[in-house]
Each structure stands twice: as C-alpha cells, then as structure tokens.
Amino acid sequence: MATGGSRRRPAHRAGRSSGAPAARGKAPRRPDARAERAAPPRPDERPGDRVPAGPFRLGAVPGATPGKWIDIWKERMPRNPLELVAVDVADQRAALRDGAVDAAIVRLPIERDHLSVIALYDEAPVAVCSVESALTVADELTLADLAGEIVIVPRDDVLGAVVPDAVTPAFAPLETTADAIATVAAGTGVVLVPMSLARLHHRKDVDYRPVVDAPGSSVALAWPTDATTPLVETFIGIVRGRTANSSR
Structure with missing residues (x-):
C-alpha cells in the first residue's frame, strides 16, 4: 500500500503525438528558400520566369546612342546592372564571338554566322x-x-x-x-x-x-544566337518598345 504523497511522475515519451523518435537537434533552415519567398518579383518577371543574377554586358560601337534603352533597363532591372562596354567596329564581331559582351550595338555589315541581328536605324x-x-x-x-x-x-x-x-x-x-x-x-x-x-x-x-x-551607315543590335539568355531577351524587348507587362 503506497503511503504519503510521493507519486512517481510518468516518464516523458518523445514524439508522443506523432510516434516519431526524438529529434537530436533542429534541422537547419534553407536560407535560399526563405530568401526566395521574401524577395519581391522583378518588374520584368512573369510566372515561371527565372532571370539570372549578374550584370548584362552591352557592347557599343563609337557613335551608338543606347542611352534611352539603358534608362529603361535601370528602371525595370534594378537587380541586374547594365555594363556598357566600348567596342571598336573592327573588334565588334570578336567581342560577340569571345563572350566579352552579351549583346552589342554594331555597325553593319557584320559577319552573321551564329549571330542574331535586329536592324535599329540608319545614319546619314x-x-x-x-x-x-x-x-x-x-x-x-x-x-x-x-x-x-x-x-x-x-x-x-x-x-x-x-x-x-x-x-x-x-x-x-x-x-x-x-x-x-x-x-x-x-x-x-x-x-x-x-x-x-x-x-x-x-x-x-x-x-x-x-x-x-x-x-549611309546602318546600326543594329546583335548577339550570339546560342546565347539568347533571359537578360538578352529582356533587352531585345526594351529595344523593340515592349512594356514591362507585355508578353514575350
């Protein structure tokens, strides 16, 4: 017959509600997942878009005037700085071929093998x-x-x-x-x-x-066809006058 008030406390059972074994420590959180949830959408993004981080390198031959397009880029792509790279006409093809730039404002004619080219304007x-x-x-x-x-x-x-x-x-x-x-x-x-x-x-x-x-002299936008990245597509859209919400 038990006496006094010395009751034995029942042992704590780990995982009582789920039947799971006791955890040895907290599982680390995925910081990238949290950052992805917290990050606001980019102005140019739509569902399913994945715009890579990093700068967009735009080559420009002497006399080219991409200022208005650069201003629009800065508004739409604040997380992707645009680096303007001066390129001589004699070196414009090599700059694209060797990856020194992602795209370039060039003077025609230019060798078009493996390049995509969009005519922009003619100069008097x-x-x-x-x-x-x-x-x-x-x-x-x-x-x-x-x-x-x-x-x-x-x-x-x-x-x-x-x-x-x-x-x-x-x-x-x-x-x-x-x-x-x-x-x-x-x-x-x-x-x-x-x-x-x-x-x-x-x-x-x-x-x-x-x-x-x-x-005269014709000016165009050119980029390597097999390197048509989302950043290149975004700049193409700006040059063609697409709004931030227009479909690609």
Whole structure:
C-alpha cells in the first residue's frame, strides 16, 4: 500500500503525438528558400520566369546612342546592372564571338554566322570640314561638290564612300576618325563619316554638312544566337518598345 504523497511522475515519451523518435537537434533552415519567398518579383518577371543574377554586358560601337534603352533597363532591372562596354567596329564581331559582351550595338555589315541581328536605324553621312572651308556655305552637299578636295579616309572608316575626282592625301592613312577630324580642323581636307561620329568628335574649329548621295551607315543590335539568355531577351524587348507587362 503506497503511503504519503510521493507519486512517481510518468516518464516523458518523445514524439508522443506523432510516434516519431526524438529529434537530436533542429534541422537547419534553407536560407535560399526563405530568401526566395521574401524577395519581391522583378518588374520584368512573369510566372515561371527565372532571370539570372549578374550584370548584362552591352557592347557599343563609337557613335551608338543606347542611352534611352539603358534608362529603361535601370528602371525595370534594378537587380541586374547594365555594363556598357566600348567596342571598336573592327573588334565588334570578336567581342560577340569571345563572350566579352552579351549583346552589342554594331555597325553593319557584320559577319552573321551564329549571330542574331535586329536592324535599329540608319545614319546619314556628312562631310566634316574646317569652319573656314567654302563647303560650309551650302546647307547640304553631293559627292560631286567634293571633287578637287583632299578626302581623308581613316583606317576605321565605316562608310566606304568613293568621291569622284577627289585628291588623295600626300600623307599615310590616319588610324582613327578622331585623327582625321583633327587634321581637318588644321585646315587640311575633308572626311566623310556618319553624323553620330561627327557629333562625337565635334570641335569648335570644324563643321559638317549632309552629303545626300553618299552611302549611309546602318546600326543594329546583335548577339550570339546560342546565347539568347533571359537578360538578352529582356533587352531585345526594351529595344523593340515592349512594356514591362507585355508578353514575350
């Protein structure tokens, strides 16, 4: 017969409600899962989209003006910075081939093997001359108006214009358009370039006039076809004027 108030407490049984064995410690949480739940959706995402982290590298040849597209990118893709990479026309194909950039604003023509290309706009050709040149009297010029002028063709020329009866410079071909325009500023010759390059290298001692029958320069967006990533698709959408909510 039991006496007094010394009752034995029943032993605690682990996992009483589920029948599971006692846990030795708490299972670690998946920090990535929690981060995924907490992260707000990206402005350009739709259900099922998986936009990778990291920067988008956009190449741009001299004279290209991607500013408005970059501004839209910054608004829609705040977690994916856009890195603008200067690319010479002579190196534009290699930059895409070697993966130095994800996509590039290029000048046509370009070798299109394994590339996707979207035409963007055409640039008018202009003749850059000294502010003291008689050519500045006209509002626009023809190739015939340049007959008898020293026409400088730098090694990085992108127009390939042929001026009948032009005078060949007595000096060796200059390396760059900037060098050619500096020579023109000193009062020697003229150089034909797309208008954007005339503006890029503008100086107070030179001026330019449109040349109505000279070949122009076409600008395009290009990227490796087998590397059409979600980031590339997003930039394509921006260039084509899609809104953040439009379907791809």
